[in-house]
Amino acid sequence: MTWPTLRTWAAGEDITATLLNAQFRDPLKEVGDAWTGYTPVFSAATTNPNVGSTGSVVGEYIEAGKLIIGHIRITFAGAGVNVGSGVYSITVPVSVAGTAVPRAVGSCIFERAGGFFARTPFFVNSTNLGLTDGLGNRLGHTTAFAAGDEIDIEFQYEAA
Numbered sequence: 001m002t003w004p005t006l007r008t009w010a011a012g013e014d015i016t017a018t019l020l021n022a023q024f025r026d027p028l029k030e031v032g033d034a035w036t037g038y039t040p041v042f043s044a045a046t047t048n049p050n051v052g053s054t055g056s057v058v059g060e061y062i063e064a065g066k067l068i069i070g071h072i073r074i075t076f077a078g079a080g081v082n083v084g085s086g087v088y089s090i091t092v093p094v095s096v097a098g099t100a101v102p103r104a105v106g107s108c109i110f111e112r113a114g115g116f117f118a119r120t121p122f123f124v125n126s127t128n129l130g131l132t133d134g135l136g137n138r139l140g141h142t143t144a145f146a147a148g149d150e151i152d153i154e155f156q157y158e159a160a
Contacts (some may be wrong), residue, residue: 056074
């Protein structure tokens with residue numbers, strides 16, 4: 001939702017329901033409404049990974065003015081799980097503002113049988129996230145995924 005230009009209220013002005021709705025209710029309702037689902041594209045530089053026959057890549061987000069807050073879950077399951085080759089990219093629902101990439105934008109947990117591992121999502125361009133291990137190494141095909149593994153990403157940023 002595009003937020004309205006905020007009014008400068010004048011002394012003695014009649015405040016109507018229409019004005020209150022446009023200035024307060026409608027913008028705040030956007031934050032409380034159900035999140036919008038989207039299907040992120042999970043790809044790699046050379047050969048795309050396969051999340052498996054029953055795996056999934058799902059996302060959801062809210063857009064409040066230019067603020068985007070979202071979540072992506074990648075689940076590896078079933079036959080055919082394949083890491084692909086090259087560093088990974090994951091699309092976001094709305095392009096990021098500005099040209100300050102790379103830039104960290106949230107948190108990521110990589111869950112597997114051996115435990116939980118923190119990763120950092122960052123913008124590699126205006127529409128794609130990459131993941132790094134905190135030492136600056138991008139997550140890519142050298143990570144051996146298996147059925148049951150999950151990647152959970154939380155992000156927030158300013159929309160273009």
